[in-house]
Amino acid sequence: MLQVTFIRDNFDLAVRGLRKRNLDDAETLLKQAIQLDDERKSIQLQRDQLQAESNSISKTIGELMKSGQKAEAEKVKSRTSEIKLQVKQLEVSYIEKETALNQLLYTLPNIPHESVPSGKSADDNETVFTHGILPNLGVDEKLAHWDLIKKYDIIDFELGVKISGAGFPVYKGKGARLQRALINFFLDEALQAGYTEIQPPVLVNEDSGYGTGQLPDKEGQMYFAPVDNLYLIPTAEVPITNIYRNEILQEEQLPIKNVGYTPCFRREAGSWGAHVRGLNRLHQFDKVEIVHICHPDKSYEALEEMSTYVQGLLQKLELPYRVLRLCGGDMGFTSALTYDMEVFSAAQERWLEVSSVSNFETFQANRLKLRFRDESKKTNLAHTLNGSALALPRIVAAILENNQHAEGIKMPEVLVPYLGFDWIR
Structure with missing residues (x-):
């Protein structure tokens, strides 16, 4: 605010x-x-x-x-x-x-950072960095991930519809193991980078939703349990950042770096077309989130650090990616500056967003009453930041599509110790 x-x-x-x-x-x-x-x-x-x-x-x-x-x-x-x-x-x-x-x-949304470009849609975002070589599949018939998962019987959308509805896939066999491997890999990498792991609730109260800006801006996109007046979280950012609501920290405690894995729930799925087909957009998905609480003088340094960290994960997964600076018309309500990381999907032949890393400056902290006391004993609003590190569905889609061969799907080397196998056949 x-x-x-x-x-x-x-x-x-x-x-x-x-x-x-x-x-x-x-x-x-x-x-x-x-x-x-x-x-x-x-x-x-x-x-x-x-x-x-x-x-x-x-x-x-x-x-x-x-x-x-x-x-x-x-x-x-x-x-x-x-x-x-x-x-x-x-x-x-x-x-x-x-x-x-x-x-x-x-x-009123947050005031964009001076470096944020003007623009009305994703078409106006700026590409600031590109890494990797776009894959040449070298197969007669390249398959999109929604065909691959049927071929190898690793994710079942029809079963998800039976149990819950559209947008709730069932992962099974090597598909389930790939999910678990990615979650553990992302958490282990975060711990090595100095993050503290948090396992938060996936239901939050109204105060938490207002604190991080999901309410009233995204009320229609959140699942709501009216009897208990609780919301299912759209991201771990909400409960992890709200740990510090109404808190006065000491300056020497900053920065605080937390990481958490949670399932995430969003009602936004429902449009039609290839861009939302299969794993491209879901009602429920898994994500590992990183959250920083920073001194105002250090927050943009922290943003670059977070961006570099997320890019490191994509490099270890051997996925070609690009970094975008979002324009004013495509940026989230609470953000002052956002970088999107997109991986290239070889079968779909397009870029898929897999992470947003944002600095909210004091916007969330003002709502949260999240402050720190400096050396002069004066209290100041902290800066908050968060980023996906990473969201799993489109990462899985890119891994499956980019690594397909006639004899199966080759797993990224870094995941093999977590998976216990190197091919999906």
Whole structure:
């Protein structure tokens, strides 16, 4: 959530940033936020002045009673009753203004970093790095992963429909072992890189959803259990980052680097076409997530570190990939800067997103009230970052498609110790 003080001090920058996100009425909305804050502060001032007057009257009443001037004291008491009524009315007005301000701020996305390009869609994203040679399959008939999984009987979408519905595949045999191998590989790599493993709940409350910005922005994309008022997580970012909600850390604790594996649940699947076929988009999928809590001066250094780390995983899996800097129109609601990593799918002949690494600056921390105390004992908002390291479905799709041969599918060398086999046949 944006801070009103930031909007006041950086009004033109905020307007330009939100317009980069194609928010045409940015100036009007920001001015409205400032006006609501002004009105809220005015009410607060009136309330404080009345409270000060009430305290002064109470002191006067005490002095009058001590001197035996009871009649005079009773006259002064009548003003106290008037003040109480006025204060009560002002408190109602204050809550109304504060609620309206927060509701408006909740609808405003984060201000993009200055390096974020303008643009309206994924077509306007910038390619900042490409690695690897696009595979030449060398087979007469290259198969997409949805055909390969049937050929080798490793993932069953029809069985998933029977049990749950579309978008809930059943992994079996070597398909299940590949899932487990990737999860363990990603976790082991993260531990070696200095991350602390977290195993969080996969159901979160409303406060957690608001804390990291899934609510109210992505409410329609989340599965909801109304009886308990709990949401199934779309990513481990939500519960792991919320560990630090309403916390004041010490500066020497920073940076904090956590990693967690969870299943993830999203209702967004449902469009048609090859781009969402098979493993390309699911309602439930597995993902390993990395989360950083950083000092504001170090967060962009941390973002580059996270990007390099994720690229290292893709290199070890021998997958060709590219890194994109997302434009303002394609960036997530809470992000200030996002890098997407995409792997090349040889059979589909297109790039598949497998990771987003983002810096949210203070946007999440302001919602979370996540602060740190510096050497001067002053409290400051921390910066939060997170990234997929990695999401499994499209990684599996690329591994299957890129490594297919007439005699089977060759597994990446780095996974063989986890799998116990080197071919799917």
